[in-house]
Amino acid sequence: MIDVAALKAHAKSLLEKGSVRAVIGYRKSTAGLLAEPATIADADATDDLIFDPTCVQNLALYLVNDKKERVHSRSDDKRPIAVVAKGCDSRAITVLLQEKHFPRESVHVIGVSCEGTGVVDARKLAKKLDGKKALSVNFDGSEAFSITTEDGAQSIPAAEVMAERCLECRSAHPTLSDMTFGEAKSERALHAPFQAVKHKMKDEQDNRWAFWARQFDRCLRCYACRSVCPMCYCEECVVDSINFAVLPDTTADEKADRIKWIERSPARSETAMYHMVRAIHLAGRCVDCAECERVCPVNIPLRLLNTRLEMEAFETFEYNPGSDMNAPTLTSSFRDTDPNSFIR
Amino acid sequence: MANAVETAKDETGFEPKIVAFLCKWCSSAGSDLAGVSRLQYPSNAVPITIMCSGSMSPMFVLSAFNKGADGVLVSGCHPGDCHYLKGNFFARRKIYLVQKLLQFVGLENDRFRMSWVSAAEGVKFAGVVDEFVKDIKKLGPQTRLKAKR
Amino acid sequence: MTKTVAMEKMLNKADLAAWMGKLDSHRLFSPALEDEDVWNYMPVEEAAKVLLNHPNTVRPPKGFVFPQREVLYEYSQVPGEAPVLNETLPDPAPAVVFGVRPCDSRGLVRQDIVFTKEYEDPYYQGRRAKVIYVGQACNQPPSPNCFCMSVGGSPCAEDGLDVLMTELDGKYHVKALTPRGSELLAKGGELFKDAQAADKAAVEKAHASAKAHPQRPIKDLGKVAGALKANFDSPAWDEMAKACIGCGICTFLCPTCHCFDISDEVKCSSPCKGERVRTWDSCQFPDFTMHTSGHNPRETLGSRLRQRVCHKFLYFVENHDTQQCTGCGRCVSLCPVGIDIVSVVERLGQP
């Protein structure tokens, strides 16, 4: 089990020594069960840090946001920023490093191993508790969660309320870190990877369309899925931008010639294109942190969509996103042996 | 004027709208050869010549479907013959992914196709278009990804 | 809307479907599961299945009057000639929306203020005139983050509603609040019995007990606006917005938020043909205020959080003497990273 006290102490000493600008971690939220991402710059505030199964967010996102903010504020503090990273978070950081989003030395990764479990799926938990409100969730040994409700604490096998992504997790131990808490467990004995995708693939094509059409129809285009994705760090998204990338020397022509690939209207065709472009752009970059799916207010199964190509990356192209920061990316490389028979 | 840009529909039925992205050096040249040889094939596929199949962004495919294409064809030089050395290898990987994705969301498999057509394969080009048009006619109009405009 | 003397009736739970059956001149909507865990206002397909036991819907009912996409008009233009514009004012079939929570109906009141005060928005009006809101008092708080009473509402508030229903043992207490509401009850005819004193007492009891459920408090609501103004330049805005991912959930799903974008959707490029549409927009998106030059008056997440909170608890109060938040708790519950408007107000809106 993660020694949270040691984690806090590590964070504290980093800040006390001034070797990092801040520590990005988790703290308890006022809004609900799930933890809240916290950026802590004050050594005394490290006491607020927690690490438990409610720490679902992928904090790599905040490295991206931190970079944006620093560009904006023209900060010249060259010290690294520390970040608490689970296996999936560290994979995301690796992809960001691979894409030269920031230099390795600008981040101090505090790895935390998910050992035999992972994080909780709040929806599953709510169902499991059948109306009772969970007040806190903690690790209970290596394979169970201890859940506190108004009626007291109970222990539930983690696999029953764990996030799907954790059940299918291929590397629950951080692949990249400067300091690691928790032990690496190779045997996780949970689900086989890509189970959900493979299941969906068996469905008839028309049914699959009916399924996705229903999902796309529901989308609000609130862009939470994209905003929460550490890989969607583009200043201006090609599909539908909610931000414009403008430099002082951006010409009027460049602004006038922005391509409108889709409309902002929440129509099925436009939303489908938005999600498909995202899925394509995530091919070989998605680390399956499943944040997009979690944040969606209308429960669109985006993980299912995005892991479809992840499955191809892994199974067809033997490409494992987030495992090697020095490798060329999936789509900017190829092999002679890539599939060819689908071409006529 | 208005009907000028819409595909003519003959009485007998559905005329698919197809966009064919052809690389300049092989497939476009192959289609030229088909022309020089006066091979006949259906007129549904409107060619857009791009420099290299490697420059085929997935956006183009998705956008064509969004704008109402009933079928999209991408054609480039055979592996190893790319005018730009390896553009078609990048294309192959990307197009493969796009195809898998389109199939996963449930677009009919036959609507998106890639082919290798060299500059010498005029006959093949005509055949590819012919077959594609036939397959799409069987499917009828593409409604799934098309924007309601 | 002028208020008439309220008409109070009783309806057997079992007769709800029958009442709905008599409203066939209207499109009927009620909360239902749109997909797993996603509650939304859905067309009533089988009245007998309507239970009205829903938690708070993910979407507020604002889309009935202010849909996410509204076509303002169609245009077409042949090069060199004058454009032809075709106004497309909405004229929907009348609709009755059941199960509206009082916080959401109070949201409607806020929308009314925006869209009808000073200038009457014809698109809004066109829809507003056709939608009847049948409310449902919250005997139990539908969400753990409810705080309606902290912003001047209540689990049985009536503003914005045409009818308020309160669930009692086996029955509904149904109160018509507007002439349109009375008409709706009249259509039920025999199904409705007049409420007796005992019924009225039971309702009052139910309402009282609903109000007694603890909610997240906001101290000194009256002083919040002033405090926010004083704290305008506080660094706490940036600090509290640190986790914000800048998505549109909080605003899109807020029953009171009304910001929109106007854009041209092109159907054909030449001859130019298309629609001018307005779509929901969000002050939390970075481009919301960004000028073409790249200058952005609200460039940081902090400044955008401040805008959202101040608009609701300061500017709206200054302009319209009421908060633009009805305590539905959606933005709190649905925020992916736990940005919590109540704690923001607690921290920056207290003297």
Place this chain on the structure above:
Amino acid sequence: MSQNAYLPKLGRIAAIKEEVAGARAIKTFRIEFVNGDGFEHDCGQCAMISVFGKGESMISIASAPHVKDYKQFSIMRTGRVTTALHDLNVGDVVGVRGPYGNKFPVKDWKGKNLIFIGGGCGLAPIWPVVQTAVNERRQFGNITVFYGGRSSRDIMYRNELEKLKGDVDVHLSIDAQEEGWDGYCGFVPANVMTKAPKADNAIAITCGPPIMIKYVIQNLKELGFEDDMIYTTIENKMKCGIGKCGRCNVGKDYVCVNGPVYSWAALKDLPQEY
């Protein structure tokens, strides 16, 4: 047509004048309403101009209210709509809706000395006031115009400004020395300081790049101008023009309704979100 505020009236471009060329091109469009449509406006108000298929942009009405036959707009090419506008020809028809916003309280200024201070394309929003004042020349005291551009090629309304001379004190300036330029060289706020207009019974009306406005106001205050003697206009992104889309909201104000004209006294209290 109905009272629908979103529906533009149609206007034909009667004349186009290229004011400034180059990367920050400005053209002045003279637009005449067609179909007998139209609206009256006040100094400082603006209108939404539509190019169908591209969108709408809020543009200040640069002609004076007493000019009834047409409305004039000076538009800088910056993005999608403005580029499309620059591509139009005389005779093309665009959509115009308005007028939007408050106005300069020109009536209250009768008998006063007016000092206009403009920079770059910031002359357009205050130009109707200049025109009105000149049109009713006797109603006002001294009229002074300070105007500057980056270079002599960036001076807009060049001919019109020349014609004003006599009735009005015109002080032109450019940022850096150029051959053949006999006016002031340097920034506009500095030019104001060298000429030091008197604050007595005066109103200063300024518009230009934010940084210019900042120094102009500083300097004016040094010269003794009170906050309520200084007027300016601000810009915020706008979509609806009628205070509903929420975009131009600053504090309790909607710039499209409560602005764009502000006295410094009022603007000072507004959050700096413009």
Place this chain on the structure above:
Amino acid sequence: MTKRTGVFVCHCGNNIAATVDVARVAKEMGEVEGVIFSKDYVYMCSDPGQSTMANAIKDNKLDSVVVSCCSPTLHEKTFREVTEDGGELNPYRCEIANIREQCAWVHKDKPKATEKALKITKAAIKRVQNNQSLTPIGVPVTKKVMVIGGGVAGIQAALDLANAGLQVVLVEKSPTLGGNMIKLSETFPTLDCSQCILSPKMVEVSKNKNIKLLTQAEVQDVSGFVGNFKVKVRQKAIFVDPELCKICDDCSKVCPTVVKNEYDENLTARRAIFIPFAQAIPATYTLDESSCLGLNPVVCGKCADVCEVGAINYDMRPKIITEDVGAIVVATGFDLYGKENLGEYGMGKYDNVLDGLQFERLCSASGPTGGHVLRPSDHKEPKNVVFIQCAGSRDPESHCAYCSKICCMYTAKHATLYKHHVPDGQAYVFYIDIRSGGKGYEEFVQRSMERDEVMYLRGRVSKVYEQDGKMVVKGVDTISGKNVQIDADMVVLALAMQPSKGTADVAKTLKIGRDKDGFLAEAHPKLRPVESVTAGIFLAGAAQAPKDIPETVCQASAAASKVIALLSKDELMHSPAIAKVRLSHCTGCEMCVQACPYGAISLTGPGAKASVNDVLCEGCGTCQAVCLRAAIDVKNITQLQIHDMINASLGV
């Protein structure tokens, strides 16, 4: 966007007009936004057609034109010239809509063909309306060439170039020119003496004023691009001044260290100070640092003591020489497939199992045995010699997949030579099949079989081992189907040719590709066989693929002539339709850098954003499809243009 587009629709006599309603195309295109002139004409490419076009451009102040006609491969150039010369408009403002090959000729139904012609033309209009005016990029060239590798390929290329008047820098890794060829005895198919034909060329190199020879030198770093490369060469210290060295051999006589002589394929020995062979160029002794006792008079210093002219200097240090060159010829040649890989044939284990080059040395008059074929173990004349072909070639499972091409021939040569040396001996050749394409080659092989009675056995050898002083060769004769065993005195393996050691590094330094077998990759296997993928870098000799001397020399001369053509102009013109980065959108993710086939992109500047080298970029657009944020576009075929073309093709 341009505002005044002109459209010219060609009838092509009846070629187009028969199936496309050209008048309708011209009429309807005239109504497209931005089109102010549209006309059909019977033959656009005829003189009157061209002047119609030129006049229309001028008269109507057109700013862009579309010619709707035949394939752009035919007349794009013509119409762009008209646009430029007659119309005084930038030629890149002209685009072709192909309505003949891609439309009129392949469809019969006139209404349908017309619909399609409308879409094709409209797409071209949409494209041209966003075309930019472009001017070809002129790059001044340095009229100097570097040749890397001093084998026959490098020698030939250097001489051809020098004779054409160009300055040449010839960089050779080893102490002498000559490469592998200088080690050969006689060469097939004519059996003339290798040294006799190569040495004069080597001397010519050393005498030619235009050639600067750098031996014991290797390329360390290359920057720049075609016409303007900057190459850093590192030259080892050789510790002997070649100007002074008299080749008296006094030094080597006193040198106490003895090491194997790689110039005799390790069949003989040499000293630490030595000359590779008598005809070596440069003609000088050289001191091999690695075998010298210490480069220090205190330790040894014997050679310096005896050198009368004082040519030996222990204080020499490696030099870095920087050369500006306009083009590079790479001729780094081959090595034999590593002996260690062929344990099954006893290679490296038994002295009497030799490789081809060793056998060449044995046959060579200047070789270790003075031209007598004697077996290494006991210096006896071998009476039974087995030659095994395809040793390491054509064996995708365990060795090289490819055919080394020359082994059939040199094995036949070896067997023949052997018979010439040992007329009573028996030569056996194990082969898979015989590849003897080439002038006089088949006859040569036949001769070896018939006249020299070489015994050809079709089949693979399974094992070679030593027994009782004999080399036992076991194999199968697949023709008779019988197992065969030969007790040989000597076994010669025709080892596969592989790219010389260090080819990978050279390719990396030069940023040129290698094929799957490690040979340098040509730009196009058929049409550009001597060009590398990088403009200005050319290939010659066995570094590109296994080849024999005539082919090597051919390719070397071809490469030289390509270089001569390239450098014959003062400026190189490069297509301006190249990629351009939108800096505001680039995040510096490096995907385009990884994908660009020409290595044309690098990350530069603050915030490290992509930047395209105008000269290296070929405009293929691979980068454009790889970039997630559409931050990079190829000029005049941008994503906006393709977007518009998609719309036009679909009538949207």
